[in-house]
Amino acid sequence: MQISFTLNGRSTTVDVEPATLVVELLREQLNLTGTHIGCDTSQCGACVVHLNGLPVKSCTLLAPALDGANLLTIEGLQGAPGSNRLHPMQEAFREHHGLQCGFCTPGMLMTAVALAAENPNLTEADVRHGLEGNICRCTGYQNIVVSVLAGAAAMNAAKGE
């Protein structure tokens, strides 16, 4: 079947089998390999993308659900348009050592950006609750939580500018 959607700001039309997972479409057909597959069983969150602004696990999403939708992947995350900078959440992860091997990071970032966008007053408890579906084998989460709080504050500050 043919589906049309907006992918990181660009309109995209592809032919897919209905039984295609969005993460397969991204990685294998569209060559966007920033979205990772950690478990393929909906547990780890390495595959999180934004569908119409909401965080979703792309390993548990069928391609037909994209038709007419707006999809943002880690490749589409960026700082202020034209600034050629990282997104404030990415900057915060770099600054606060929020990653080690980096495998979980694309999903962590996408979940974190969604959390911060939804709640301008994030607390540490909110961040820990919000990251329940994102598993990291390396960091012990401490620096991830610090990074998300810092990134959320930076996103708020950027909004205020």
Place this chain on the structure above:
Amino acid sequence: MKPFAYHQPDQLPDAAKLLSSIEDSKLVAGGMTLIPTLKQRLASPVALVDLSRLENLRGITDDGATITIGAMTPHAVVAASKLLQTKIPGLAALASMIGDPAVRSRGTIGGSVANNDPAADYPAGVLGLGATIVTSMREIAADKFFLGLFETALEPGEIITAIRFPVPLRAGYAKLKAPASRYALVGVFVAKFTDGVRVAVTGAGAGVFRVAPMEAALSGNFGPSAIAAIKIDTDGLTSDIHAEADYRAHLVTVMAKRAVDAALS
């Protein structure tokens, strides 16, 4: 996954017709349970009928004495609903405890109730509040809907369109999460109405069930102390790698007390 045809009807009668006319077809709502099942090849339908374009199945409406939640309303929308946070905060809290944010973006109340997982949260809220399941064919009382392990009163071809909840005086939910899946090891929903109290338990056995002695005790005195000494029988409770039946029985009392506390706060 085995290949399948994909239908996205925008009218309920069309969805019902597709479902009943294509043998081995299946409904897909949020897909949070169905897609993992397809991947494991535990099911291999020839066609999926996607409910996401049925706008009438989405949203939360205030009918005064009742609140109706469309079957396709995602958990995140229920959790964030100001109406529910005001009128049935226990139900909004229950939705906020399901899975994780990505699961709550996609998973729907209709899918969860139709699936009737023995550890799912919504069945406790639906039975605890004595809600009515509205389908493409009829209305079914919660007490007659949940029939045990993954089994419901739904007939083949029947589609849940909404769940209608009576507004209680107070209600609360408490669960101990299984740490890996976040499903309920044991979850208890307690609701107080003018004519009595309902207590519904999920996670403990093969399906959601009510606890009559706790309902009677709480109808007399709605406080955690009223049920502190009531221990349920381990007969029919689940023993598995996560917990033995007697621990689950113990948790029912602990979670019921916490649910009452939540209802009072």
